Amino acid sequence: MSTKKPVRVAVTGAAGRIGTSIIFPIAAGDVFGKDTPVILQLLELPDALGKLRGVEMELRDCAYNLLRDVVVSDDPNVAFKDADALFLVGSKPRGPGMERADLLKDNGKIFIGQGKAIDAVAADNARVIVVGNPCNTNAYIASQMARRVPKANFTAMTRLDQNRAAAQLAGKAGVEVGAIGNLAVWGNHSPTMYADYTHAYINGRKVSEVITDHEWLNTAFLKTVAQRGKAIIDAQGVSSAPSAAWAAIDHMRDWHHGTNGRWVSMAVPSDGSYGIPEGLICSFPCTVDANGQYHIVQGVELDAASKAKVQASVNELLEEREMISGLLAG
Ligand code: NAX
Numbered sequence: 001m002s003t004k005k006p007v008r009v010a011v012t013g014a015a016g017r018i019g020t021s022i023i024f025p026i027a028a029g030d031v032f033g034k035d036t037p038v039i040l041q042l043l044e045l046p047d048a049l050g051k052l053r054g055v056e057m058e059l060r061d062c063a064y065n066l067l068r069d070v071v072v073s074d075d076p077n078v079a080f081k082d083a084d085a086l087f088l089v090g091s092k093p094r095g096p097g098m099e100r101a102d103l104l105k106d107n108g109k110i111f112i113g114q115g116k117a118i119d120a121v122a123a124d125n126a127r128v129i130v131v132g133n134p135c136n137t138n139a140y141i142a143s144q145m146a147r148r149v150p151k152a153n154f155t156a157m158t159r160l161d162q163n164r165a166a167a168q169l170a171g172k173a174g175v176e177v178g179a180i181g182n183l184a185v186w187g188n189h190s191p192t193m194y195a196d197y198t199h200a201y202i203n204g205r206k207v208s209e210v211i212t213d214h215e216w217l218n219t220a221f222l223k224t225v226a227q228r229g230k231a232i233i234d235a236q237g238v239s240s241a242p243s244a245a246w247a248a249i250d251h252m253r254d255w256h257h258g259t260n261g262r263w264v265s266m267a268v269p270s271d272g273s274y275g276i277p278e279g280l281i282c283s284f285p286c287t288v289d290a291n292g293q294y295h296i297v298q299g300v301e302l303d304a305a306s307k308a309k310v311q312a313s314v315n316e317l318l319e320e321r322e323m324i325s326g327l328l329a330g
Pocket of ligand 1 (some may be wrong): 013018043044045082089091092110130132135157158160218238240241
């Protein structure tokens with residue numbers, strides 16, 4: 001039996017499609033390591049607690065060696081208590097005819113409450129990944145509630161966009177996905193995000209040397225990645241869940257264990273790098289050091305076309321921030 005201190009992991013929306021897909025690999029040791037016990041602290045809306053009890057039974061029935069306990073609650077102050085890592089997945093979906101501004105405001109209220117609860121009861125160095133959309137701005141809202149937990153610990157997920165882009169490039173080049181490096185997603189997790197392949201390599205060679213169909217790279221590739229969420233909904237009638245859950249696991253695992261110089265896309269509070277306004281939660285290429293500290297990769301030369309794409313996505317983030325400014329002031 002491992003004598004390591006268990007990692008307390010909170011997951012919101014845990015009875016939902018992504019939440020359910022996240023918690024089993026966490027309990028199996030896929031995020032914090034095969035020698036690290038975990039305690040899962042699951043949050044749901046009151047109406048979904050019955051369903052969550054069923055998920056809890058299944059979790060226990062997997063008899064995971066590393067799973068020390070499961071806490072189920074509809075109260076963030078209970079589910080987030082002493083949490084070391086938090087996956088904020090639960091949020092209100094966009095309904096038919098709903099304006100983006102309304103969605104931002106409705107979700108903003110959730111993330112104000114959850115941000116306050118994190119600051120009140122989570123571990124001092126709690127690490128947060130927001131998956132629930134609009135995830136960058138939801139993470140920004142939660143980060144603004146933090147007084148004790150560092151704001152830098154509030155991140156949002158763009159790893160799914162990176163994984164989608166890597167899979168497309170690998171498929172086109174006929175190589176395994178692990179051959180792709182230095183792929184960077186910039187901006188907002190929305191169709192405006194920019195999957196920048198111009199610095200990426202395939203088995204050490206520039207992407208544009210290996211994939212000579214530059215027309216594909218600059219049109220179909222970028223469009224496929226940007227529109228992938230919609231394509232999945234069109235095909236299966238529901239949004240991506242297993243791939244989103246796996247991307248969240250990739251994000252937290254890399255943040256925990258480090259990336260050994262490998263670039264990973266994370267939406268993190270801007271420190272002003274690349275002229276992106278400070279505090280805005282924007283996707284950058286990052287590396288994570290052996291102490292689990294992430295760093296925005298510096299010195300990436302963006303050509304004029306890349307700069308314009310990044311700026312368009314940053315402008316969308318600024319608009320979203322403007323739309324919720326009243327909530328934060330109130
Ligand atoms: P589901 O509707 O299956 O599950 C959401 C769950 O969250 C529900 O069980 C609901 O009861 C719960 N919930 C809602 N408000 C809550 C609150 N205040 N506290 C606790 N639980 C709450 O949706 P699912 O497919 O799991 O998607 C979850 C979120 O991920 C959505 O916002 C979705 O848009 C977002 N996504 C984000 C992606 C990303 O790359 N960042 C990609 C996939 C996905 O679209």
